[in-house]
Amino acid sequence: MQIFILLFILAAMTVISFYLGRQRALTVAGGNVAALNSLPGYYGYYMALWCGIPALFILMFWLFFESAIVAGIVVTSLPDAFTTLPEQQLNLVLNEIVNLAKENISAGQVSSEITAAAQLYNQIQTVSSGLLFALVVTLGAGGAAFAWNRIHVQQRARNKVERTVLIFLMICSTIAIFTTLGIVLSVLFEAMRFFQMVPLTDFLLGLEWSPQTAIRSDQIGSSGAFGAVPLFAGTLLVSVIAMTVAAPLGLMTAIYLSEYASPAIRARSKPLLEILAGIPTVVYGFFAALTVAPLVRGWGESLGLSVSSESALAAGVVMGIMIIPFVSSLSDDAINAVPQSLRDGAYALGATQSETIKKVIIPAALPGIAGGVLLAVSRAIGETMIVVMAAGLAANLTANPLESVTTVTVQIVTLLVGDQEFDSPKTLAAFALGLVLFAVTLTLNVIALYIVRKYREQYE
Amino acid sequence: MNKQSNDKHAVAERINAGLARRHAVERLFRCTGLLALLLGLTFLCALFFSIISKGYTAFQQTYIQLEIDFDEQKLDPAGERIYEVLSTADYGGLVKQSLRTAFPAVTSRQEQRLLYDLVSFGAAYHLRDRILADPALIGQISRVWVPASDDVDMLIKGYIKRDVPEAERRLRDVQLAWLDTLETEARLSLQFNTAFFTSGDSREPELAGIWGALMGSILTLAVTLALSFPIGVATAVYLEEFAPRNRWSDLIEVNINNLAAVPSIVFGLLGLAVFINFMSFPRSAPLVGGLVLTLMTLPTIIIASRAALRAVPPSIREAALGVGASKMQTVFFHVLPLALPGMLTGTIIGMAQALGETAPLLMIGMVAFIVDIPSSIFEPATVLPVQIFLWADSPERAFIERTSAAIMVLLGFLIAMNALAVILRKKLERRW
Numbered sequence: 001m002q003i004f005i006l007l008f009i010l011a012a013m014t015v016i017s018f019y020l021g022r023q024r025a026l027t028v029a030g031g032n033v034a035a036l037n038s039l040p041g042y043y044g045y046y047m048a049l050w051c052g053i054p055a056l057f058i059l060m061f062w063l064f065f066e067s068a069i070v071a072g073i074v075v076t077s078l079p080d081a082f083t084t085l086p087e088q089q090l091n092l093v094l095n096e097i098v099n100l101a102k103e104n105i106s107a108g109q110v111s112s113e114i115t116a117a118a119q120l121y122n123q124i125q126t127v128s129s130g131l132l133f134a135l136v137v138t139l140g141a142g143g144a145a146f147a148w149n150r151i152h153v154q155q156r157a158r159n160k161v162e163r164t165v166l167i168f169l170m171i172c173s174t175i176a177i178f179t180t181l182g183i184v185l186s187v188l189f190e191a192m193r194f195f196q197m198v199p200l201t202d203f204l205l206g207l208e209w210s211p212q213t214a215i216r217s218d219q220i221g222s223s224g225a226f227g228a229v230p231l232f233a234g235t236l237l238v239s240v241i242a243m244t245v246a247a248p249l250g251l252m253t254a255i256y257l258s259e260y261a262s263p264a265i266r267a268r269s270k271p272l273l274e275i276l277a278g279i280p281t282v283v284y285g286f287f288a289a290l291t292v293a294p295l296v297r298g299w300g301e302s303l304g305l306s307v308s309s310e311s312a313l314a315a316g317v318v319m320g321i322m323i324i325p326f327v328s329s330l331s332d333d334a335i336n337a338v339p340q341s342l343r344d345g346a347y348a349l350g351a352t353q354s355e356t357i358k359k360v361i362i363p364a365a366l367p368g369i370a371g372g373v374l375l376a377v378s379r380a381i382g383e384t385m386i387v388v389m390a391a392g393l394a395a396n397l398t399a400n401p402l403e404s405v406t407t408v409t410v411q412i413v414t415l416l417v418g419d420q421e422f423d424s425p426k427t428l429a430a431f432a433l434g435l436v437l438f439a440v441t442l443t444l445n446v447i448a449l450y451i452v453r454k455y456r457e458q459y460e
Numbered sequence: 461m462n463k464q465s466n467d468k469h470a471v472a473e474r475i476n477a478g479l480a481r482r483h484a485v486e487r488l489f490r491c492t493g494l495l496a497l498l499l500g501l502t503f504l505c506a507l508f509f510s511i512i513s514k515g516y517t518a519f520q521q522t523y524i525q526l527e528i529d530f531d532e533q534k535l536d537p538a539g540e541r542i543y544e545v546l547s548t549a550d551y552g553g554l555v556k557q558s559l560r561t562a563f564p565a566v567t568s569r570q571e572q573r574l575l576y577d578l579v580s581f582g583a584a585y586h587l588r589d590r591i592l593a594d595p596a597l598i599g600q601i602s603r604v605w606v607p608a609s610d611d612v613d614m615l616i617k618g619y620i621k622r623d624v625p626e627a628e629r630r631l632r633d634v635q636l637a638w639l640d641t642l643e644t645e646a647r648l649s650l651q652f653n654t655a656f657f658t659s660g661d662s663r664e665p666e667l668a669g670i671w672g673a674l675m676g677s678i679l680t681l682a683v684t685l686a687l688s689f690p691i692g693v694a695t696a697v698y699l700e701e702f703a704p705r706n707r708w709s710d711l712i713e714v715n716i717n718n719l720a721a722v723p724s725i726v727f728g729l730l731g732l733a734v735f736i737n738f739m740s741f742p743r744s745a746p747l748v749g750g751l752v753l754t755l756m757t758l759p760t761i762i763i764a765s766r767a768a769l770r771a772v773p774p775s776i777r778e779a780a781l782g783v784g785a786s787k788m789q790t791v792f793f794h795v796l797p798l799a800l801p802g803m804l805t806g807t808i809i810g811m812a813q814a815l816g817e818t819a820p821l822l823m824i825g826m827v828a829f830i831v832d833i834p835s836s837i838f839e840p841a842t843v844l845p846v847q848i849f850l851w852a853d854s855p856e857r858a859f860i861e862r863t864s865a866a867i868m869v870l871l872g873f874l875i876a877m878n879a880l881a882v883i884l885r886k887k888l889e890r891r892w
Contacts, residue, residue, distance in 0.1 A: 162788040166702060172694035173703070176715040176762070179755050183726055186733030249496045256493025269497060276504055278874060280816025282845045283511070283867050286852045290860065291510045321503045328500075350475070352482050354489035375721065382723020384819035389852060409725050409819070416732065417822050434729040438722065445721040 002129055006059070010140055014052040017144040021047030024151045038158035046157040049164055050147035055140040062132050070124050074117050097121055187438060190431035197425045198226045203432060205229065209395035209406075211415060211426045226429055228436070230395035234312070234405030238387060239380040241316025241401055242323060246380075247373055249320075250327025257328070258335045259357055277325040285389030288318035293390055300402055308404040310392040316401065319386050323376045330375065334368025334455070335361060367455035374448035378441040384409040408433050511871075515864025521653035521666060522608040522616045524579055524642060526558045528587060532599045541595050551584035551591075555606065563638060574635055580607040582655075582667040607655065608648070610665040610858035612639060616650060619857055656865065660831045661847065665858030668851070670866050672833045676746055676826070676841030677815060683750020683837055684757060684814050689807050691754070692761030693796075696803070699762075700769040701791050720759035727756045728823025736824055743825040744840035752820050757810035764806020768799040801888035808881040812874050818845040844870050 025043035029035045036043075071094055078093075085093065093114070100118040151157070195203070206227015253273065257266050293314040300307035307313075338361050346356040362369070392404030393414060415430040532539065535549045559575050560566065566575050583606035590604065591597055607613075611630045614620045626633050642648040660672030695716075703709040731752035735741045741748050772795050780790040821827075826842050827850065834841035842850070844866065851863040 158786065162786060165788060166698075169694045169698035169702060172691045173698040173712055175691060175755075176695065176712055176719060176758065179719060179730070179758070180715045182734055183722070183730045186730055186738075187726070190733060249499060252493045252496030253500055256490070256497050260490055260493055261497075269501065272504060273497075273500055276500065276507075278812065278816075278878060279507070280818065280845050280870065280874070282816070282818045282848050282852075283507075283871070286848065286863060286867060287507055287510060289852065290514075291506075321500075321507075324500050324503075352486045354486045355482070357489070378721060379723075382725065384723070384725045385849065388819075389849070409723070412725055412729070413819065413822055416729075417825075417827055431729060431733070434726055438726050441721065441723055441726075442718060445718055449717060 002133075003063070006133060006136060010052060010055055010059075010136060013137075013140045013144070014048045017051040017147070018044040018048040020144070021045070021147065021151060024148055025157075028152055035153050037154055037156050042157040042161050043151050043155065045161045046155075047144055047147040047151070049161065051140045051144035053164075054143045055136045058139055059132070059136050062135070066128055066132075070121065070128060073124055074121050077120055078117055079113055101125070183438060187431050187435045190428050191435040194425060194428035194432045197428070202226060203228050203429075207397060209411070211411070211429055226425065226432075228408075228433065230397040231406060231408050231411055231433070232436075233397055233399070234391070234395070235381055235407040235409075237312050237399060237401065237405055238316045238319065238391060238407055239377060241313060242319035242380045243373070243377060245317055245320025246323035246327050246376060250324045250376075251331050251369065253324065253328040254331035254335060255357060255362075258332050259353065259361070273325045273328060276322065277329075279322070281322065281383060281385035282389070284318050284322050285385040285387075288314050288386055288390035292318050296402075305402060307402045308392065310390060310404040311402050312391060312405045313401040315387050315390040318390065319380055319383055322383070322386070323380060326379060327372055327376050330372025331365070331369045334365040334372065334452075337368060338364045367451050371448040371452035371455070374444050374451070378444035378448070381444075382409065382437060382441050384413060388413050408437050412437070511864050511867050515861055515866075515868050517617045518656060518861040518865035519653055520617075520650040521655065522613040523605040523649055523651050524608045524612075525603055525605050525647040525649075526555065526579070526583075527562065527601060528554055528558050528604050529561075529601045530554070530587075530591065530598050535591065535598055541598075543592070546591055546595065547588060549588070549591075551587040552581065554587060555579055555583045563641075571634060574632060575638060577609055578612050578635060578638065580609045580664060580666045582607055582662075582664060605649075605651065607666045610856055613666055614857050615639070616648070617861075619861075656862065660833050661829060661842070661850070662831065663829075665854075665856050665862055668859075668862060670844065670847060670869060672830060673842050673844045673847035673866075674869075676749075676830075676834050677843040679746035679834060679837050679841060680749040680753065680821075680843055681811060681815060683747055684753040685807070685811060687750065687754040688757050688761055688810065692758050692807070692810075693765050693803055695758070695762050696765030696769060697791060697796070700766050701795070702787070716759050716762055719755075720763065723819075724756060724817055725819040725823065727752050728820030730755070731820060731824045742838055742840070744828050744830070744842075745838050746834065746841050746843075747837040748824050749821050749826055749841075749843065750837065752824060753814040753817060756817065756820065757814050760810040760813060761803075761807050764809070765799070765803040768802025768806065769795065771802060772798045798890070801884055805881045805885045805889075808877050808884070812877040812881075815877070816845055816870065816874060818843075818849055821846055822849075844873075 022040045022044035024047070025036055025040045026033070029040075033040060074097060075090065075094065097114055097117045098121065100114060101121040203226050206225060207229050208225040208227045209230050210225045257270065261269070289310075293309060293311065296311055296314045296317075297307045297309060300311075342360050342364055343356055346360045351359065387407045387410050391407060391410060393406055393410065394404055395406050395411075396403055398405060412430045412433050415426055415433075531554075534553065536542075536545055538545065556572075556576055559579065560572065563575060566572055586606050587604065608616075611620065612635075615622070615631055615636075620630060622629075622636060631639075639648060655667060656669045658671050659667060659669035662668040695712075699709060699712060703712075731748060735748045735751055736743055741751075776794055776798065777790050780794040781787070785793070821843060826846050828840055828842065829850070830840050830842050832839075848863055848866050848870065851859045851866065
């Protein structure tokens with residue numbers, strides 16, 4: 001909360017500096033605004049930037065390092081019996097101290113050293129926040145004073161302010177790169193730790209998946225098995241089912257809407273289909289688990305088949321429904337990009353409309369459609385909630401859509417939900433699966449985007 | 461000459477012979493297309509029908525009217541009306557007492573327990589809140605409507621059938637008889653379920669509400685909006701107006717396009733590894749959820765904002781530059797205001813996506829069972845879609861209707877947001 005007060009004070013100081021700077025510029029110009037290099041407001045911004053930015057930097061810097069430094073000081077103050085502890089136990093002690101200092105736990109049976117350390121922690125914390133407060137306010141005021149002194153008639157305030165804004169814009173635009181980098185590094189880093197415990201070949205080629213590692217070595221099934229093939233097979237099965245629903249339906253819908261339907265029907269039914277794409281996946285998951293799965297089971301049993309209550313078919317079909325608008329809108333774009341002259345040519349040769357579509361338009365639009373289908377596949381592979389709610393947890397290696405299968409995304413969720421330690425192979429396995437998922441979807445996207453772009457150039 | 465016309469004739473005949481078949485194929489193809497479209501729309505209807513038919517009953521809840529004797533001896537023997545005494549008094553005892561007086565014939569312990577099961581144990585909290593709000597009630601006898609237990613609720617709504625054998629039913633025959641008595645005395649009724657909209661999560665379906673999850677969603681979205689709108693617009697402005705065409709800006713573009721297609725769960729892994737494990741932000745907090753969703757919605761906002769900027773005609777820029785504005789002034793004072801409606805539309809659509817997102821939030825621990833209503837972005841919270849996920853996993857029959865009702869609320873918000881985006885586009889966007 002103190003941080004918010006400090007931020008509020010800094011913001012207030014910045015606003016005041018803006019008005020002071022503008023006033024100063026007017027004073028310097030002696031009322032003759034035209035003599036100034038920039039508009040008076042720019043001098044205000046100039047001073048406000050000098051007031052706010054350095055102080056903000058120091059604030060962030062301080063907050064980033066504060067906890068580590070305070071912890072270091074507290075640890076060195078502890079008796080030797082503690083400092084010689086292994087790192088993990090030391091962290092536990094430190095946690096205890098911090099909790100005691102913040103009075104999160106009742107001070108029951110705590111040793112006197114820890115109480116003393118907690119007091120020290122509180123003292124340092126008070127000193128630290130006082131120092132930070134003084135530093136930020138001084139720096140803000142100092143920056144403002146510096147800028148105040150530099151304001152004169154020939155000051156190129158606008159150029160300086162604009163350069164700062166440009167730098168801000170550039171920093172914002174790099175966030176996309178940092179996000180990708182963050183994903184790759186975090187997933188790769190944890191996956192590498194996993195592959196130190198479980199060999200890569202076991203992971204990629206193993207046929208058995210049971211990630212429960214035992215706590216004691218003499219327990220049954222003590223060594224978890226991390227063969228991911230059943231997961232890949234399950235993901236593939238569900239995606240194939242989804243695409244057999246989505247690809248024909250989506251494509252035929254797109255053909256009907258773009259070639260046959262009257263503008264009125266097109267204008268009404270397109271947004272309705274788009275609603276399907278906007279429904280949250282958790283809703284589809286609920287629909288799959290509570291409506292479609294019992295239906296599938298009922299049908300299967302009336303035909304004398306044994307159907308698992310969490311069948312791959314139910315999850316796949318619902319996922320297919322979700323993807324229909326995706327396939328149809330991308331195919332629609334591809335079909336609309338085919339020039340009218342090709343259609344006219346086919347009609348002139350006496351082809352019927354469906355012959356034109358089948359023999360001319362679809363072949364011409366094929367790369368675009370293929371790209372769209374690939375993007376849809378990548379979506380189906382990465383889809384999580386539907387399979388978490390409607391597909392099972394058991395890693396069966398099967399191609400029977402009526403049985404229960406599990407997928408990569410389901411396993412990531414089940415491995416990571418709940419409390420977990422960060423260095424067990426069980427948790428790290430999720431990151432290895434995440435790496436595979438990211439690599440596969442990225443490859444599919446890159447290929448799809450490449451195909452779509454290459455095709456577009458043909459007719460432009 | 462003759463031969464030629466004969467040939468023509470033959471060709472025409474060949475064409476005509478196949479014509480009927482070709483037209484039949486044409487009709488079939490056309491019907492298949494229509495069928496595909498109708499099938500898609502049928503799925504949509506089936507989805508909505510299934511959710512609404514399961515969920516509309518959750519907006520009502522069965523209440524039982526009890527005659528409660530707020531006995532001063534039991535509640536506040538000292539007569540001091542202190543908060544601590546009043547809030548810890550035995551209200552459950554009052555409920556049981558009242559049930560016993562209503563059905564004096566019930567004497568055996570086992571039957572009494574069945575009798576108590578008719579009323580939700582939330583009834584005690586209900587009475588406590590009443591007393592705390594109005595201590596003058598103490599010493600009086602008043603009739604109070606209290607929530608019935610979820611099994612009674614399900615029976616009244618017809619989900620538990622009376623005609624199944626007693627052993628397969630969650631309510632015994634004696635309980636049904638008591639309920640019939642209550643009904644004939646008009647002390648059993650369906651009322652609007654305010655608790656569903658005003659309370660947090662609970663293990664008891666009749667006490668569970670969505671307010672906690674809704675607050676969590678609002679806080680998370682606030683963080684997302686506060687970060688993603690400025691950053692997204694800044695990125696779009698830079699890429700569209702200032703960036704030189706070089707490898708670096710190409711790299712940024714490729715990255716944005718790819719991030720738009722990365723599965724959402726991967727963002728959850730990023731959030732877990734970076735924000736929680738590396739930066740040690742609090743688990744389950746809307747702050748972290750908002751950060752993750754920011755990274756997820758950024759591509760959507762950037763792409764929409766760039767399209768909006770591109771739609772502003774170059775003449776505007778040229779005019780501003782012509783009267784001596786700097787490049788920055790041109791963009792911020794002339795181009796940006798014209799592109800803003802399009803950017804807002806894109807942002808609203810991005811926010812709607814973020815509101816419905818579940819998977820990445822599971823990764824960062826927003827699945828905890830949280831009863832309290834979160835009041836800041838640092839407190840543990842859950843969001844509406846995750847609440848739906850949690851309830852969908854609950855075994856109680858009564859949670860099915862509540863899950864469906866929560867879905868209806870969520871869809872209501874999404875439809876409202878999308879409608880807002882459409883209206884904004886129609887009202888504010890200018891065609892050049």
